[in-house]
Amino acid sequence: MGFEKIIFYFFAAILVVSALRVITVRNTVHAALFLVLAFFTTAALWLMLEAEFLAMTLVLVYVGAVMVLFLFVVMMLDIDVSVLRAGFTRYLPVGATVAVVVIIEMSYFLLGGFDNSKFTPVKHGVEYSNTRAIGNVLYTDYLFVFEIAAVILLLAIVAAISLTLRKRKDTRYQTPGNQVKVRKSDRIRIVKDMDTES
């Protein structure tokens, strides 16, 4: 038990620090990389809760795909951080006051308000498959919301395409179908005996 706690606090500390760095670091690429680290440690924490499917999927989807695209965009953009930071000191007093008030209020409400006994994770044997368990509820009890979530993703695709796809006239497109269809006679004209013709 002791060992497990040490691991937990180790990952939790990394998670908190990296999450903080995401918003405090100046360089946007560094911020994105800290976010990657945060996702990764979150996955480790989930693994400790025996949620291996979620943990792996988090790494696979967020770290492996989403953040790669994110980095791609962030590296391409030339973001002038000084513009974003302009007025920081001017807004700081107001922002800090609001933040402090919110923190005090939230801790007043949340500290000791939760009854953790309801949510103790259940330990399972080696044979228990987390993936199977999720699959079982996903396609039965959560069928409706699962479908709606799928529709949202479809909508996101449609929206993104409709907002960005432009057919530019000066772009050349390759049409593999036409390339395959090309016959010898389309490209080559065999001229017999050039001397006699002229």
Place this chain on the structure above:
Amino acid sequence: MYELAYDLIIILLKIFAILIPLMTAVAYLTYAERRLIGFMQVRIGPNRVGFFGFRMFGLGQPIADAVKLMFKEIVMPAEANRYLFVIAPILAIAPALAAWAVVPFGDGLVLADINAGLLYILALTSLGVYGVIIAGWASNSKYAFLGAMRSAAQIVSYEIAMGFALVGVLMAAHSLNLREIVLQQSGGFWHWYWLPLLPLFMVYLISGVAETNRAPFDVAEGESEIVAGFHVEYSGMLFAVFFLAEYANIILISMLTVLMFWGGWLSPFEGIPLLGAATAWIPGIFWLVMKTFFFMFCFLWFRATFPRYRYDQIMRLGWKVLIPVTIVWLVVLAVAIVAKLPPWFG
């Protein structure tokens, strides 16, 4: 307390038992590549360096290369981001090595026999790209950056197809555990998944080549257009680490292909009346290694044969060919499974 230490030592020994042969294999894969491609292109390849004064077909070449790289100076570009520049190769090789934890070399011969092995593999292979991206960005060099951008887009595109191909394996085997997946294929050559999942196997192999940034998908390196892409600024040991990662990935992808589509350690003669019994004494790991060698050979063969894809062609192949093929085949597969199509799903 002693028990914990004992366990740790055993695990460490197991890790070494995997890593040392792996590293040797990586070293000699580079040698094999140069010799083989030389042979295919009708030239000789490295044949000089040997041991103790004997040439031995140049078998000493990888050792000499390794020693050379170790003693070379590591040049740090002036405007580079020092930490990320050093971390990048580590990020490239760590997943390539960590993935081996769940790879079974025989029935029960595995470091960690976990339930979600397939997911673990998929998650870790998707991490390798960070080494490339960070290296390209941290070098603060245009060529390196171009390579990193190309690699990012390429890997994201091919990972989808790769994931879908593995979904097919998962559906067929009803398990994410690699050992289970192999055992589900038992029953001889025609029971292996390469046949019912033929399109998925092809897609997996192609995306595997793309994920390892190997020719003909090596636009991230593209030595003839962007000199050496993401690792143009690297030298000495840091460069060697990238090199190791690339070849470790080739071996990994080859072995995964074997495990998921070619029956892993199962004998190809299983179920054949006379031959099956006659070859039953051969240990499974022999078959596994032989099959893996074949796919490693394929990787080299591709490099010697195909010209490099153009960037937009890579994207077209990934999005418009491979992904639709996998999706269609998943539907076909689902029907076959529900219909209990013999002999695979009966």
Place this chain on the structure above:
Amino acid sequence: MINFTMPDFTQAYPEMFVLAMTCVILILDQFLSDARRSITYYLTQLTVIVAAVLTFNQFGTDTVVTFSGMFVNDSMSVLLKLAMYVVMIGIFLYSRAYLTKRGLLKGEYYALGLFGMMGMMVMISAHNFLTIYLGLELLSLSMYALVAYDRDSMVASESAMKYFVLGAIASGMLLYGMSMLYGANGTLDISAINDSINSGTASKQIQAFGLVFIIVGLAFKLGAVPFHMWLPDIYHGSPTSVTLYIASAPKIAAFAMVMRLLVETMPGLQSDWQTMLIMLAVLSMAIGNVIAIAQTNLKRMLAYSTISHVGFILLGIIAADKAGYSAAMFYTITYAITSLGAFGVIILMSRNGFEADQLDDYKGLNQRNPWYAFVMLILMFSMAGVPPTVGFFAKLWVLEAVINNDMTWLAIVAVFFSVIGAFYYIRMVKLMYFDAPEDEQVLEGSADMRLALSLNGIVVLGLGLFPGSLMALCVAALA
């Protein structure tokens, strides 16, 4: 091993049909040339109509909760969905002319519109926090995309960005509140949370804390003061065909969301949310009506008018009894129809390169076209709450419900601000009838558009003359 009862798919036929048709339209549209784009339009209208028929078949049946408690079909959902279909038909009809004139008519508009409609249907039929949230996101995402639909317009892109950022914050608030309630009650099911709150076992503190965030999220989505800042900018910046959408049908869905989240889930916390809503309602009516006076842009003016109307709708919820809810429901439905008509007139007035969104553009409309000036007059009177238009009865019943619950002061405040509000509606009428026209262009508009707009005006007037039947339906829906 699995304890699962097969869901009653018949209950979700309208949703399933709309989804299937959206996919069909999406694919079919790729093969249509621009000249035959109207096929997409007719298919879209057909989809809405068939969905309406399918929903109408469920009229009068008992409440059914299915899909493992995710989905509910009760008389409220049926009525709200039917009202929404009617508004949606109007939206698609009016916007077609607008889009055609500007060369914006593409299949995506209809696909996104139908996706948004699906989101509203999901919200209306939600019986679980997850369903509410996903329905809301489905609606919001299609709205963000629609606002930015005119890609070459800088204003539209800017307002889409604002809408997206603020909408995301609001969703975050709502989700955070929901997570608090989940933490306190251990379930996301609406009736289960209701039971858990009534049993009093869960921490009251955390529930109230979650409630605050839920109300903030709802207020954002409704556009109630002080979470209204996005509304005028988005109304102003989006293409009028999209403003028309945002300003009408989603109000019905938002009302359903308030009903599901507050009234059905948390009657046990009624005193808490009542207080919060009172503040929102009073502020909305005050700020909405006062600032609207200063506007010279009709779309912005209507945005502030929306804010004040949201205040009125909230009054009905505050009354917290059957009469109040049905009055609020009546208000929402009729407001959606009135708002539809008002933006319809803007579209009719506009042409390519001329948006007709300044108040001065309406000078002397009576001399140019008396009939549409009259339609606009009815719509403005209805928004102001002048009898015999429907807006009068909507306001009357809401106020009656408030007074019956011993909150007469609130009713007085509401009346006071709606009198102030009447000023800018009447100013509009003055511009149309007593000023000389500046623009002599003849109004263009297809026959179906003219017919629909006339019908819209007549409905607003007719419902004002005979409000009883719709009100009876609203009362029955909440029985």
